[in-house]
Amino acid sequence: MNEQPLRQSEGQEPILRTVDLRKGYTRGRGWRGKRQHVQSLQGIDLQVRAGQSLALIGASGSGKSTLARCLAGLERPDSGELWIAGRNCGYSSHSREFTQVHLIFQDCGLSTNPRFTASEIVSEPLLISHWGTRAERTDRAINLMKTVGLPADAAGRRAGEFSGGQRRRLAVARALALEPRVLILDEALAGLDLSTQGQMANLLLEIQQARALTYLWISHDLSLVLRLASEIAVMDEGRIVESASVREWFAGPRSPQGQDLLQASRAWRSGAER
Amino acid sequence: MRYIAQRFAHAILVLLGVSVLTFLLLELAPGDYFAGMRLNPQISAQTVTRLRDAYGLNRSLPVTYLRWVGSVLRGDLGYSFAYNAPVWPLLKSRAGNTLILSLIALLASWFAAIPLGVWSAARRGGWLDGATSAGTTLLLALPDVLIALGLLAFALHTGWFPTGGMASIAAQEMGAAARVRDFVLHLALPATALAAGVLPILVRHVRSAMLDVLDSPHLRAARGHGIPRTRLLFRHALPAAANPLISLFGLSLGTLLSGSLLIEVVMSWPGLGPLLLQAILERDVYVVVAAVLLSALFLVAGNFIADVLLYVADPRIRVE
Amino acid sequence: MPQGSAEFGAFCPTLRPFPGAARYQMKGKLKFGLLGLVLIHLVVLGARVFAPYDPAEQHRDSPFAPPMRLHWVDARGHTHLRPFVYALVYHPESSAAVPYKEDRNRRLPVRFFVEKAIAGVEAQGAKHLRLFGVDPPGEIFLLGTDDFGRDQLSRLLYGGQVSLFAGLFAAALSLGLGVLLGSASGFYGSWLDAIIMRGAEIFMALPWIYLLFAVRAFLPLHVGARESFFLLVGVIGLTGWARPSRLVRGVVLSAKHREYVLAARSFGASNFYLLRRHILSETYGVVLTQAALLIPQYILAEVTFSFLGLGVSEPAPSWGNMLAALQKLSVLESYWWMFAAGLVLVPVFLFYHLVADALQQGA
Numbered sequence: 002m003n004e005q006p007l008r009q010s011e012g013q014e015p016i017l018r019t020v021d022l023r024k025g026y027t028r029g030r031g032w033r034g035k036r037q038h039v040q041s042l043q044g045i046d047l048q049v050r051a052g053q054s055l056a057l058i059g060a061s062g063s064g065k066s067t068l069a070r071c072l073a074g075l076e077r078p079d080s081g082e083l084w085i086a087g088r089n090c091g092y093s094s095h096s097r098e099f100t101q102v103h104l105i106f107q108d109c110g111l112s113t114n115p116r117f118t119a120s121e122i123v124s125e126p127l128l129i130s131h132w133g134t135r136a137e138r139t140d141r142a143i144n145l146m147k148t149v150g151l152p153a154d155a156a157g158r159r160a161g162e163f164s165g166g167q168r169r170r171l172a173v174a175r176a177l178a179l180e181p182r183v184l185i186l187d188e189a190l191a192g193l194d195l196s197t198q199g200q201m202a203n204l205l206l207e208i209q210q211a212r213a214l215t216y217l218w219i220s221h222d223l224s225l226v227l228r229l230a231s232e233i234a235v236m237d238e239g240r241i242v243e244s245a246s247v248r249e250w251f252a253g254p255r256s257p258q259g260q261d262l263l264q265a266s267r268a269w270r271s272g273a274e275r
Numbered sequence: 276m277r278y279i280a281q282r283f284a285h286a287i288l289v290l291l292g293v294s295v296l297t298f299l300l301l302e303l304a305p306g307d308y309f310a311g312m313r314l315n316p317q318i319s320a321q322t323v324t325r326l327r328d329a330y331g332l333n334r335s336l337p338v339t340y341l342r343w344v345g346s347v348l349r350g351d352l353g354y355s356f357a358y359n360a361p362v363w364p365l366l367k368s369r370a371g372n373t374l375i376l377s378l379i380a381l382l383a384s385w386f387a388a389i390p391l392g393v394w395s396a397a398r399r400g401g402w403l404d405g406a407t408s409a410g411t412t413l414l415l416a417l418p419d420v421l422i423a424l425g426l427l428a429f430a431l432h433t434g435w436f437p438t439g440g441m442a443s444i445a446a447q448e449m450g451a452a453a454r455v456r457d458f459v460l461h462l463a464l465p466a467t468a469l470a471a472g473v474l475p476i477l478v479r480h481v482r483s484a485m486l487d488v489l490d491s492p493h494l495r496a497a498r499g500h501g502i503p504r505t506r507l508l509f510r511h512a513l514p515a516a517a518n519p520l521i522s523l524f525g526l527s528l529g530t531l532l533s534g535s536l537l538i539e540v541v542m543s544w545p546g547l548g549p550l551l552l553q554a555i556l557e558r559d560v561y562v563v564v565a566a567v568l569l570s571a572l573f574l575v576a577g578n579f580i581a582d583v584l585l586y587v588a589d590p591r592i593r594v595e
Numbered sequence: 596m597p598q599g600s601a602e603f604g605a606f607c608p609t610l611r612p613f614p615g616a617a618r619y620q621m622k623g624k625l626k627f628g629l630l631g632l633v634l635i636h637l638v639v640l641g642a643r644v645f646a647p648y649d650p651a652e653q654h655r656d657s658p659f660a661p662p663m664r665l666h667w668v669d670a671r672g673h674t675h676l677r678p679f680v681y682a683l684v685y686h687p688e689s690s691a692a693v694p695y696k697e698d699r700n701r702r703l704p705v706r707f708f709v710e711k712a713i714a715g716v717e718a719q720g721a722k723h724l725r726l727f728g729v730d731p732p733g734e735i736f737l738l739g740t741d742d743f744g745r746d747q748l749s750r751l752l753y754g755g756q757v758s759l760f761a762g763l764f765a766a767a768l769s770l771g772l773g774v775l776l777g778s779a780s781g782f783y784g785s786w787l788d789a790i791i792m793r794g795a796e797i798f799m800a801l802p803w804i805y806l807l808f809a810v811r812a813f814l815p816l817h818v819g820a821r822e823s824f825f826l827l828v829g830v831i832g833l834t835g836w837a838r839p840s841r842l843v844r845g846v847v848l849s850a851k852h853r854e855y856v857l858a859a860r861s862f863g864a865s866n867f868y869l870l871r872r873h874i875l876s877e878t879y880g881v882v883l884t885q886a887a888l889l890i891p892q893y894i895l896a897e898v899t900f901s902f903l904g905l906g907v908s909e910p911a912p913s914w915g916n917m918l919a920a921l922q923k924l925s926v927l928e929s930y931w932w933m934f935a936a937g938l939v940l941v942p943v944f945l946f947y948h949l950v951a952d953a954l955q956q957g958a
Contacts (some may be wrong), residue, residue, distance in 0.1 A: 075862050104861055112854035114873055125872075126862035171856075179862065300813050416944040420902055421937035424921050431928045438924060511758035527675050532802035537899055541922070551805075554901055555812040561814040570805040578800075 011262040017049040022081035024081040043239035056218040059236035074099030103176040115161035126178040145174040166197040223266040282582040284348040353561030373546035380469035411475035439543030484516035514521025525581035628949030639755035646749035654744030660738040670699040692929035703733040739932035754912035762894030768832025773839025781847030798837035821913030850877040887951035
């Protein structure tokens with residue numbers, strides 16, 4: 002097993018750092034059913050530098066999404082440390098630090114309340130953190146919508162009226178509202194048609210450039226990862242088994258899990274091309 | 276079998292909960308019966324104290340509760356002050372009468388509802404479906420008080436049916452056949468009033484469950500095989516639609532028990548209803564509590580029977 | 596409609612609509628039902644104006660007078676633009692079931708917007724406007740009178756205030772309680788959920804009306820009209836929370852795990868914010884449908900209670916205690932107009948069912 006930490010730049014505190022993060026779930030019902038303990042994260046040591054673009058890959062069930070949720074403060078790890086921008090977030094899931102990390106969900110269609118208007122959705126984080134007046138929030142929401150390439154006159158429309166791609170843009174705009182430093186993109190580009198996917202990818206890269214963001218991509222799609230990320234970490238059964246730069250990794254993964262993933266992707270692609 | 280055991284345990288737990296609830300009502304009621312007794316100059320203070328001791332009213336709440344549950348389990352449901360007699364014998368025959376009325380109404384409404392629901396589902400959009408729709412809507416809007424009073428007025432005007440009670444005064448001297456006829460005549464109106472209340476709901480659910488099944492692929496396949504219509508409806512579709520209907524069975528029993536209370540009072544059926552009403556008016560608390568407990572027992576038993584039926588009808592539960 | 600039917604009518608929320616009840620008709624049904632309900636409530640609320648008499652005003656000389664007929668053509672064949680009634684003459688010695696006869700010589704034209712003194716000593720001759728009436732000493736009983744000679748129409752209107760609003764308030768109470776307990780149960784889960792849901796199960800294990808009676812049995816019997824009204828509303832409302840709370844819990848449970856709720860949580864939203872902005876709005880559909888099912892049920896509960904003498908006490912009218920007169924077989928046999936308080940429930944229930952149907956289909 003390869004426990005080598007990610008390349009660390011000298012003198013700079015990583016923006017995300019975890020030490021031996023563990024998280025398990027109890028499955029089973031009530032006093033009659035059999036209880037089952039599932040260990041999702043079995044000691045994650047991860048470091049992400051500011052401005053980095055890291056891809057987290059692994060088979061389903063390897064704990065990627067759980068890690069993402071823990072990093073975003075949506076779930077509380079059972080043990081271990083989580084440092085965001087040099088501060089220990091401990092076990093409190095309502096720590097202010099978590100506003101610096103935002104998770105964009107797998108399906109943005111579900112992550113926007115269909116009853117809300119676009120500006121309500123985008124300004125929601127502002128409302129929650131009691132930022133400004135209503136007018137100021139709406140203004141800012143419209144600005145954010147422009148940033149992600151949505152027309153300003155769409156502000157009054159309900160989320161239900163937007164297309165899938167547009168709703169993802171809304172989710173991105175909302176994620177930017179509190180000016181986070183890290184975006185976790187959990188399959189953020191999955192389920193879109195190719196041209197929309199390309200547009201979204203370009204948009205996200207532009208935003209990363211403009212705002213000096215750190216991205217954590219969680220994806221199955223290795224070809225996207227190749228284009229978007231600079232570093233790669235492979236997860237398996239709740240552990241990080243390998244981390245490397247993208248180029249090195251594609252040249253030859255060292256861990257057997259990584260080799261499997263790459264092989265599967267190549268086999269699939271060559272099958273598709275045939 | 277594990278499923279049935281689970282459901283049985285659940286039923287017992289619910290009954291225990293109900294007993295706690297009624298017990299709390301009994302305890303928290305402002306002023307117990309004995310407080311009223313104290314004011315009665317004919318009863319000495321010692322007697323009151325002795326009675327309070329006997330009923331365990333001087334002890335802490337949990338102890339009183341356990342003693343009370345113990346005595347209930349022994350069949351001692353307390354003492355009716357109004358009748359000056361133990362509650363259980365008083366209640367026994369009344370409960371039986373309520374049960375007879377409710378069960379007859381239950382059977383009648385289901386026997387009417389199943390063919391009506393099945394046929395209106397089979398001929399969706401036909402005249403029968405339309406008529407069923409209109410009929411159930413109207414029946415649903417008729418309050419059961421009105422149905423009962425209307426039937427009673429009908430009986431008064433035509434003189435075809437007796438206007439109350441369970442048997443004629445002369446029933447003792449009648450032959451067996453005449454006595455049965457007399458009973459049926461007495462039963463007819465209250466049972467009709469009761470059944471008329473739940474009928475529309477049952478018909479709608481039968482129809483709805485049948486439509487769900489009739490639209491399903493396996494029924495379409497069966498139709499494709501050329502199975503005759505009636506056989507298809509009653510042998511193939513109805514059993515497949517049985518699941519939600521069996522659950523409904525337990526619920527309909529609850530509604531019937533509730534409904535019978537009022538109808539018994541209006542039509543002077545000697546069931547729990549008039550007894551309970553009188554007990555409330557006379558503050559005969561133990562009768563009230565016993566009647567409520569009994570009704571809960573009926574309902575819980577009904578739901579348990581529905582669970583067992585479901586177990587028998589649906590193999591999927593047995594596997595789980 | 597029997598007692599306890601709302602619980603079991605709402606058992607299957609996706610009841611198939613009947614033909615002619617297609618989805619596109621939903622809006623129409625909803626509008627029609629709501630319009631009917633609003634009209635009925637307005638008329639009842641305006642009882643002070645619409646009722647020709649005060650509800651407790653007795654006309655001892657005309658007990659059980661039959662409804663008067665409105666005429667336009669008099670005995671001599673003259674047609675009048677203004678409708679009129681004939682005075683009723685009481686023949687107490689007559690053997691007929693209804694010992695009244697129209698006096699064809701005493702024509703009482705109906706006057707509109709009349710000022711009429713308020714009955715009772717305390718009123719001290721105060722007057723207010725009524726929609727219609729006849730010139731005193733004539734009397735007009737469009738729906739007949741009861742055993743004290745009180746005008747049935749007036750009692751029906753004032754009684755509606757009691758019965759309709761008892762149902763409305765009780766439903767508001769039990770839905771409020773249901774939303775509170777159901778959302779707490781669904782949202783916070785664990786032991787709170789277990790306690791609340793076991794409690795609901797116990798409440799639902801009792802046939803509903805027995806539960807009502809049990810609670811009623813331990814409350815004071817003889818209270819004033821106002822107190823008895825609130826007592827009833829309280830009893831009905833507080834015993835009916837179980838089913839709505841279970842339904843609300845289900846909705847909250849599914850809403851809680853929506854991704855937009857998680858997203859809001861990741862921005863640091865408090866539980867209160869999540870409930871208020873995201874989760875409770877999901878329950879509107881269920882709550883409205885339950886309201887349309889529960890209100891008629893609770894109106895009926897009030898009627899039943901008052902009918903049995905456990906509810907709103909005389910002389911205040913309610914549809915239930917008006918019907919109570921029919922418990923005497925002699926009244927039931929002869930005075931058909933005493934059914935009015937029961938018959939008026941039919942359109943009310945029809946409208947509520949229309950609304951409930953439409954809401955269920957829309958859900």
